[in-house]
Amino acid sequence: MLVRFAYLAVSQAFAALRLLPIGDREKDVEILALRHQLSVLQRQLGDERPRFRPEDRAFLAALLSGTPRHVLRRIRLLVSPDTVLRWHRDLIRRRHARASARRRPGRPRTVVSVRRLVLRLARENPSWGYRRIHGQLAVLGIRVAPSTFWEILKAEGIDPAPNRSSVTWPSFLRSQAEAILAMDFIETVTLNGQRQFILAAIHHASRRIRILGTTAHPTHAWVTQAVRNLLMDLEDADQLATVRFLIRDRDAKYPAMMNQILQHSGIAPVLTGVQVPRMNAVMERWVRTLRTELLDRTLIWNEAHLGRALRTYERHYNQHRPHRALAGAAPMQALPRPLSPHQIERLDIRRHDRLGGVLHEYRHAA
Structure with missing residues (x-):
């Protein structure tokens, strides 16, 4: 409607300019001719009412807005003067409605x-x-x-x-995760047929993994020393004061002295049920990840080779691998600030291979 009204106003303005060089006699003749043609059209219409478009109504209302009522009665129009005045009132009302809508009355919306x-x-x-x-x-x-x-x-x-x-179970478990460690043995076989046992621990809250060692003979003395090393590592990381529970299974490889060492540090061992691995679900899920991403894709020659591969994977998991439970961050590496559009346009990402291409790490080019 607005476009049609603008076109109508411009065309009529040019028509008004055309009248400027015409004399009064010529204008009177044109007015009489137009009135006569209007009378002919009214006789043809009879009782049928003429149809005006919205832009026609707006133009006539704006053109005749300042004209007194008695003058409107003398002008020969297809509608009555009251109709023209009503059109003008409707035009003013719509304009005020649009203005009030833009002002949005009331208090401003909260940020x-x-x-x-x-x-x-x-x-x-x-x-x-x-x-x-x-x-x-x-x-x-x-x-x-x-x-x-x-x-x-x-x-x-x-x-x-x-x-x-x-309190829901997910929120309750998240609130307790800072105080929970989990531990388990992982078994693998090297190419020379030797069976190796990997002892690892994971912190529930940070998801940081600690591979405590690997051996073909997990004696009680070896396990006890691995637990002492774990406690010293927790103390160096300022986590020993917050950890209160260690979840493990009932494997005979764990010595009784281990429980005494943990309790002396304020950590209570929690034993899982018989054949209930879901009681140690976080650790079991990491064991599956280790097998999928490393052990099932690498030929392990011997114990020394396994130790080097596990140390590399531990660094990769803690510092580079994104974790869904941490919203995409790595256990020991927070998410960086989002890149600006200008930086994204100049993006240059390089791949760094680990363990002969088994592990891929991606970094920005220096």
């Missing part, structure tokens, strides 16, 4: 980042009520009206604290 923070606090703290979350925002220097805050939570279907404070 998107603030809305996201409100929802984040509500989801991360099920026991916090509306007033507790509102107070936390005030401590952070964010001023949000209580009514606005409540509307944000209600719009997302987040109930008050008593209706959402129940």
Whole structure:
């Protein structure tokens, strides 16, 4: 409609310019001729009402807006003067409606980042009520009206604290993951037919793997020394104070002295059920990953070769391999800042092979 109205206004403006050089006598003749033709058309129409397009109504309403009513009655129109005035009122009403819609009456909409923070606090703290979350925002220097805050939570279907404070198993396990270690033996065979036993431990929260050693004869003395080395490593990493449980199976390779060493450091051993590997699911899943990505793809010559391969894989897993439970980060390598569009255009990624191409690592070119 707007385009047709503009075309109509421009064409009529040029028609008005054409009238400027015409004298009064010629204009009077043209007016009389147009009135006579209008009378002929009205006789042909009879009782049928003429049809005006929206742009025709808008043009006539704008053209005749300042004309008094008695003058409109003298002008020979296809519609009554009241109809023209009604068109003008409708035109003004629509213009005011568009202006008020652009102004968006009422309070301004809450900033998107603030809305996201409100929802984040509500989801991360099920026991916090509306007033507790509102107070936390005030401590952070964010001023949000209580009514606005409540509307944000209600719009997302987040109930008050008593209706959402129940703890689910996933959230409970995540809250305990910082205090849990898991341990297991992995068995493999070298090319010379020698059976090798790999002892490894994984931290549930960080998913960091520690390969404690490999041997063909896992004696009690060897296992005890491996556990002592694990405790020293945890102390160097400032994790010994947070670890409280170590999950393992009931394998006879674990000596009784091992439990005493763990308990002296404040770690309680937790034994899995008989033939229930799912009780140590995190460790079992890593064992499958180790076999899929290394042991099943590499020919291990002897114990020394196995030790070198395991040390390389441990570095790769902890520093380069993305982990789904960590949102794509590696256990010992946080996610970098997102690249800008300019940096993405100049992207240059290089591949670094490990263990003869069994493992691939990708880095930005220096």
